[in-house]
Amino acid sequence: MTKPEHRDIGFTLNGEEIRFSGTGTERLLDVLRYRLGLPGTKEGCGEGECGACTVHLDGVPVNSCLILVGQVRNRRVDTVESVAPEALVELHTSGATQCGACTPGVVMTARFVIDHPGLLERASVRQLMAGNLCRCTGYDGIIEGIAEALRQEETSP
Amino acid sequence: MKRREGLAKLMGREAYVDDLTVADCLWGATVRSSCARGRIREVRFGEGFDWGEFVVVDHRDLPGENVIALIETDQPVLAAEAVRHVHEAVVLLAHADRDLLRRAVEAVEVVVEEEPPIFDFRQPPEPAQIQHGNDNVFKELKIEKGDVDKALAKAPVVVEGVFTTGAQEHVYLETQGMLAWVEDGVVTVKGSMQCPYYVQKALKLALGREDHEVRVVQAPTGGGFGGKEEFPSGIALHAALLALKAGKPVKLIYERGEDMVATTKRHPSWIRHRTAVDTKGRLLAQDIEVVLDAGAYATLSSVVLSRAVIHAAGPYHCENVRIRGRAVLTNAVPFGAFRGFGAPQSLFACERQMDRIASELTLDPVRIRRRNLIRDGEETATGQVITDGTDRLKVLDRALELSSFQHKRRAYLDFNDTHPYLRRGVGLATFLHGAGFTGSGEVYLASEVHVAGLADGKVEVRTANTEMGQGTQTVFTQLVTDRLGLKAEDVVIAEPDTARVPDSGPTVASRTTMVVGGLIEKACDDLRRRLGLGNEERGEVLTAALALWHRQHPGEELLGTAHYEPPDGIHWDDANYRGEAYGAFAWATYVAAVEVDLRTYTARVLDFVAVQEIGKVLHEVLARGQIQGGVVQGIGWALLEDFRFKDGAMANGQLTNYIIPTSDDVPPIRVAFLENPYAHGAQGAKGIGELPMDGPAPAIVNAVAAATGADPCTIPLTPERMMSVLEAREVAR
Ligand code: FES
Ligand code: FES
Numbered sequence: 001m002t003k004p005e006h007r008d009i010g011f012t013l014n015g016e017e018i019r020f021s022g023t024g025t026e027r028l029l030d031v032l033r034y035r036l037g038l039p040g041t042k043e044g045c046g047e048g049e050c051g052a053c054t055v056h057l058d059g060v061p062v063n064s065c066l067i068l069v070g071q072v073r074n075r076r077v078d079t080v081e082s083v084a085p086e087a088l089v090e091l092h093t094s095g096a097t098q099c100g101a102c103t104p105g106v107v108m109t110a111r112f113v114i115d116h117p118g119l120l121e122r123a124s125v126r127q128l129m130a131g132n133l134c135r136c137t138g139y140d141g142i143i144e145g146i147a148e149a150l151r152q153e154e155t156s157p
Numbered sequence: 158m159k160r161r162e163g164l165a166k167l168m169g170r171e172a173y174v175d176d177l178t179v180a181d182c183l184w185g186a187t188v189r190s191s192c193a194r195g196r197i198r199e200v201r202f203g204e205g206f207d208w209g210e211f212v213v214v215d216h217r218d219l220p221g222e223n224v225i226a227l228i229e230t231d232q233p234v235l236a237a238e239a240v241r242h243v244h245e246a247v248v249l250l251a252h253a254d255r256d257l258l259r260r261a262v263e264a265v266e267v268v269v270e271e272e273p274p275i276f277d278f279r280q281p282p283e284p285a286q287i288q289h290g291n292d293n294v295f296k297e298l299k300i301e302k303g304d305v306d307k308a309l310a311k312a313p314v315v316v317e318g319v320f321t322t323g324a325q326e327h328v329y330l331e332t333q334g335m336l337a338w339v340e341d342g343v344v345t346v347k348g349s350m351q352c353p354y355y356v357q358k359a360l361k362l363a364l365g366r367e368d369h370e371v372r373v374v375q376a377p378t379g380g381g382f383g384g385k386e387e388f389p390s391g392i393a394l395h396a397a398l399l400a401l402k403a404g405k406p407v408k409l410i411y412e413r414g415e416d417m418v419a420t421t422k423r424h425p426s427w428i429r430h431r432t433a434v435d436t437k438g439r440l441l442a443q444d445i446e447v448v449l450d451a452g453a454y455a456t457l458s459s460v461v462l463s464r465a466v467i468h469a470a471g472p473y474h475c476e477n478v479r480i481r482g483r484a485v486l487t488n489a490v491p492f493g494a495f496r497g498f499g500a501p502q503s504l505f506a507c508e509r510q511m512d513r514i515a516s517e518l519t520l521d522p523v524r525i526r527r528r529n530l531i532r533d534g535e536e537t538a539t540g541q542v543i544t545d546g547t548d549r550l551k552v553l554d555r556a557l558e559l560s561s562f563q564h565k566r567r568a569y570l571d572f573n574d575t576h577p578y579l580r581r582g583v584g585l586a587t588f589l590h591g592a593g594f595t596g597s598g599e600v601y602l603a604s605e606v607h608v609a610g611l612a613d614g615k616v617e618v619r620t621a622n623t624e625m626g627q628g629t630q631t632v633f634t635q636l637v638t639d640r641l642g643l644k645a646e647d648v649v650i651a652e653p654d655t656a657r658v659p660d661s662g663p664t665v666a667s668r669t670t671m672v673v674g675g676l677i678e679k680a681c682d683d684l685r686r687r688l689g690l691g692n693e694e695r696g697e698v699l700t701a702a703l704a705l706w707h708r709q710h711p712g713e714e715l716l717g718t719a720h721y722e723p724p725d726g727i728h729w730d731d732a733n734y735r736g737e738a739y740g741a742f743a744w745a746t747y748v749a750a751v752e753v754d755l756r757t758y759t760a761r762v763l764d765f766v767a768v769q770e771i772g773k774v775l776h777e778v779l780a781r782g783q784i785q786g787g788v789v790q791g792i793g794w795a796l797l798e799d800f801r802f803k804d805g806a807m808a809n810g811q812l813t814n815y816i817i818p819t820s821d822d823v824p825p826i827r828v829a830f831l832e833n834p835y836a837h838g839a840q841g842a843k844g845i846g847e848l849p850m851d852g853p854a855p856a857i858v859n860a861v862a863a864a865t866g867a868d869p870c871t872i873p874l875t876p877e878r879m880m881s882v883l884e885a886r887e888v889a890r
Contacts, residue, residue: 039176040169042379044330045413049812052330080169088167092159095778098786099626100166101330101379107167130821133812135328135380136626138785139820141778 011072013038014082024070029053031069032079040080040104044133051132054105055079061112061131080104083111090149095141102134106142114149125150158638158645158776161631162377162624174334174348174376175410182336183212184255185399185409188248188265189419190240193276193488193804194288195269197238200248203264211261212251212403219398221365225391226358229455231289232491234363234394240269241288241453242488243806244419246391251399251407274488276805278450279427293486295451296459298466300538300734303477308442312433316514320430320506321871322854324450324800325423325793326807327495328817329625331379333389333420334410337396344397347374350389351381352663353621357655359390360397371397375653378625382790383494385625386665387457388420417810421493422800424461424484425450428469428506433477438518438525442477443538445469447503451484452491453805458484461492463595465499467738468851470538471507472549472589473529478538489805494665496787497850500590501794508586508855509870512862522859523562526553526587541737547770547833549744553587556746559829560766565750566863573864578755581763582864585748586855591739592844593668596729599721599740605659606676608637608684610715612707614700616641616684617649618677620661622669626786627846628779629669635775636674636839640681642695659718667844670775671741674839676719684717724837741835741843745769747788747852751860758876758883760796760861764824769848770831773841780845785826787849793818795854799875 004023011018013036020031029046032038032055044052046065053064056078091110097103106129113119113128120128125146126139134142165171188200200215202208216223216237223237224230236247247267252258275286275293282293289295309315335348344364350356353373360371373393378385392409399407411419426449433442447465451458466482511529515522530549536542557563562583569581593599607619618637624630630650637648651658661673682692688702706715729736750764767784774780797816801808809815834841858869861879867886871878 033176037178039172042169042173042331043175043413044332045812047413047811047813050330083168085164085168088164091167092163093778095160095782097160097163097166098628098782099330099378099380100162100171101173103166104169107169126820130819133328133330133817133819135330135382135790135817136786137782138787138789138826139823140785140825141782143820143825 009069009073011074012076014078020069022069024068026069027065028067028069028072029064032064038079038081042101042104044102049133051109052102052105054108054132056108056112061109080107083107087111090152091145094145094148095137096145098136102132106132106134110142110146113146114153117150117153158631158635160628161634161645162628171377173331173379174336177336177376179336179406182406182408183251183253183403184258185249185251185396185407186258186262187246187395188250188262188267190236190243190245190247190267190269192240192269192271193243194241194274195239195271197236197240197247197267198270199268201266201268203266206261206264210252212399214249214398214402215247218402219363221363224362225394226362227387227456228459232454232456234391242490243804244490246395249395249399251403274805276487276489276802278485278487279448289486295455295484295486296462298462298482298734300466300478300480302538302540305442305444305477305479308477309431309433309444312441313436314434314518316432316434316510316517318430318510318513318870320428320509322426322502322505323873324425324492325495325798326417326800326815327382327384329380329382329384332411332413332416333385333392335389335392335396336406336408337393337400338406339400343370343372344401345372345374346393346397347376348389348393349378349385350375351378351385351623351625351665353653353655354660355387355663356390356393359394363394364397373655375623378623381625382496383498383665384420386494386663388493413812414810417815418807419490421456421491423495424458424492424499424502426502428503430506430510432510432514434514434518436518438514438520438528440473440475440529443470443475445480447480447482449484449499450487450489450492452487452489454491456491456493458492460595461494461499465503467539467591467595468500468589469503469507471504472531472587472744474531474535480538487805489802490807496790497847498666500847501850501854504588504851505854505872508588509858512584512859513868522585523557530587537738539738540735545741545833547744552744552768552770552831553746555829555831556585556748556766556768559768559827560748560764562748580753580755580864581750582860582862583748583750584856584859584863585746586852586859587746588851589742589744590848590851592741592743593672593739594666595738596731599672600723602662602721604662604673604676604721606661606673606680606719607659608677608680608717610684610688610703610706610717612704614703615647615649616643617651619651619658620673621653621658622661622673623653623664627783628776631779632670632674632775633677636677637681639840640678641699667846667848670842671838671844672721674842675837676721678839679719680717683719687715687717740837741772743769743771743843743845743848745848745852747856749853749856749860751857751864753861753864753879758879760874760879762792762824762857766827767849767852768829768831770833771845772835772838772843773832774830775840775842780830781828783845784828784849788826788853789818789823791850791853792823792857795857795872796874797822799873
């Protein structure tokens with residue numbers, strides 16, 4: 001068996017240009033966690049069902065367990081490590097996290113919803129969050145935190 | 158107080174076991190049986206791998222007994238001669254390359270000569286299927302009071318019912334995992350777990366080591382729900398055996414599919430009620446039989462059965478009660494601890510039966526509960542006289558009021574008359590949950606807690622109790638700040654590490670806040686006493702006294718300690734199952750509004766109200782979160798989570814086809830608390846962790862019955878089952 005060729009893959013990670021040397025077929029999730037020292041992104045299922053591995057690819061939430069690192073070449077990846085604590089106040093207060101295993105993924109989808117309030121014209125927060133499984137909270141803490149953050153955004157100048 | 162653990166989790170900074178980086182670490186993996194029962198003839202290592210590169214461990218590598226220490230000693234660490242279920246661990250492998258390791262696991266074949274398995278726990282076994290005692294029964298229990306047979310014979314009405322519940326997978330979002338290494342001769346494991354001292358006990362026995370030669374540390378744990386009560390002992394042993402043989406650290410992390418098929422589940426149950434009532438619905442006799450599928454090994458089934466039978470008669474007063482229970486071996490994956498621990502099964506049956514009795518007598522389901530709910534001075538099935546002063550009718554009324562029960566009921570009648578294919582209904586469940594270990598359990602545990610006074614004026618709480626999402630650290634901190642007048646930043650919660658913290662018992666049975674929290678308060682008082690301070694001294698006085706003490710005793714440790722002592726008046730007769738089964742019960746009424754679609758046979762929960770009396774609410778957000786999370790797990794168990802077996806193994810071991818509720822599958826869970834402080838709980842708290850698992854299934858299924866006129870008695874009530882109960886209703890008409 002010939003070893004697949006390694007090459008440099010460049011992409012923007014949390015605002016920084018980085019180069020990763022690999023075959024390109026590694027899962028983005030594994031590259032982030034085990035190669036680039038960013039274990040904040042979690043694996044819940046490895047098959048696109050749970051959303052624990054959610055990151056933003058060019059600003060849009062994706063399941064990083066379903067993305068190969070070759071696909072992010074020259075694109076922008078943002079992970080939970082890029083989220084400022086100030087952006088988490090409402091989720092913290094509302095009880096959006098219990099065990100925390102789903103939380104990084106929840107945070108990434110939640111930030112997308114909060115930053116795109118126009119989405120709510122077509123779907124409820126409850127529907128928009130349906131791709132992120134949480135076994136602990138029963139979801140109310142998450143939904144309320146997002147709703148509160150949306151209210152804050154609306155009232156802030 | 159804000160959640161202490163919250164921000165790190167939200168920022169992705171909490172380091173779970175798989176997030177830890179360790180130099181020169183190998184990955185571990187498990188080779189499992191593909192046969193449900195038989196003798197192991199051979200293990201074949203396939204072609205195409207240089208097996209010399211792998212660390213390979215089997216039962217012969219065990220330095221101690223090949224037993225995972227728990228209540229019984231029947232479960233091997235690694236199967237030696239025989240296997241009893243599909244996915245039983247037989248061989249372990251470790252290698253630095255995880256992908257190669259995954260392929261290697263596939264290349265190892267465990268050759269088994271099959272023997273006749275048994276899969277149906279309700280059928281008596283054939284002789285060739287017997288694997289335990291002479292009947293495969295792991296445990297039998299009986300509760301009896303009054304004269305049930307006489308009451309049944311004389312009663313004007315007897316209602317019979319059979320109820321079945323399915324297995325349930327925990328689906329904690331962080332899969333099981335352990336990291337093991339050997340340091341200065343000490344075997345150390347760190348990982349995802351609820352009970353560090355259970356793991357330590359198991360390591361000692363199977364590795365043949367003493368206390369000081371094994372160290373167990375809990376890593377932040379991404380959910381447990383009971384699934385990380387007993388099961389982590391086995392993985393810890395597997396990781397430790399690999400690390401010992403490799404001479405290197407080994408990380409053993411289950412992938413989701415492996416976790417789903419190989420770990421413990423909620424016990425499936427079959428429960429029969431024969432209830433004697435008078436025409437007004439007063440309970441005259443309850444004759445109940447509870448059978449649990451225990452799976453291939455005993456695990457905790459005997460205690461799960463115990464909680465199941467004790468809760469089986471519900472929160473009602475009845476003079477004549479007989480409850481017989483048994484937990485039976487099958488060649489399925491072993492069933493184990495899961496939030497509720499047997500009570501959800503028996504309360505589903507009990508509360509569904511109450512509605513069936515009401516319907517038989519054309520009584521209001523609220524009425525029949527009002528009539529029978531236990532009052533102060535009356536006895537439970539085990540003869541425990543309830544004297545806690547809780548107004549259980551008020552709990553019921555509050556739930557009815559919050560849910561607009563009567564209004565919904567009327568409105569839904571009109572709706573159902575006019576709508577072509579949607580049917581709405583509202584249903585309720587009234588129930589109780591005993592907090593803490595059953596009977597003498599807490600006495601045997603003999604929990605101990607330390608509160609250390611540090612030289613910098615801070616205090617450190619040392620317990621073996623683990624945070625897995627419930628907010629233990631927040632609650633513990635709050636108890637100390639309230640008791641000692643300190644600020645939250647002056648309270649340190651020690652990492653649960655058997656080398657540093659005393660055995661304060663397992664983090665199970667809704668006991669952590671109530672029991673361990675109470676010990677923390679006592680240990681705080683003891684700390685003050687050792688400083689020569691009275692119980693009213695707080696805050697700066699205490700900080701100054703700590704500093705002074707450390708100046709006078711350089712290098713010494715100052716510990717306030719507390720040991721569990723049972724409250725007065727608790728007597729439990731384990732031989733006859735009589736007496737005070739629990740120090741305290743939490744009481745609740747849950748109401749579900751449900752819509753059934755007659756075209757798709759699906760049921761959707763429209764509204765859910767959960768009202769409970771849990772002593773004192775220590776932290777509103779955390780308490781509410783516990784209830785909401787538990788209710789949603791209950792909704793999953795009632796409607797969605799259809800665990801399918803093939804040869805005793807989970808056939809749908811993926812989140813793609815084992816469906817747990819998403820945010821869009823559930824309504825907001827509306828929670829209310831009534832408070833009646835419990836004298837022996839921390840600040841008056843009673844346990845709440847498990848309670849919310851008990852009520853959703855019966856409330857929802859009662860609502861489905863009200864909506865459709867059908868008589869569903871089996872959960873999960875999937876569309877297939879809904880179709881068959883609706884068809885049965887047509888036939889009955
Ligand atoms: S781990 Fe990617 S969706 Fe579950
Ligand atoms: S907080 Fe545990 S899974 Fe969401």
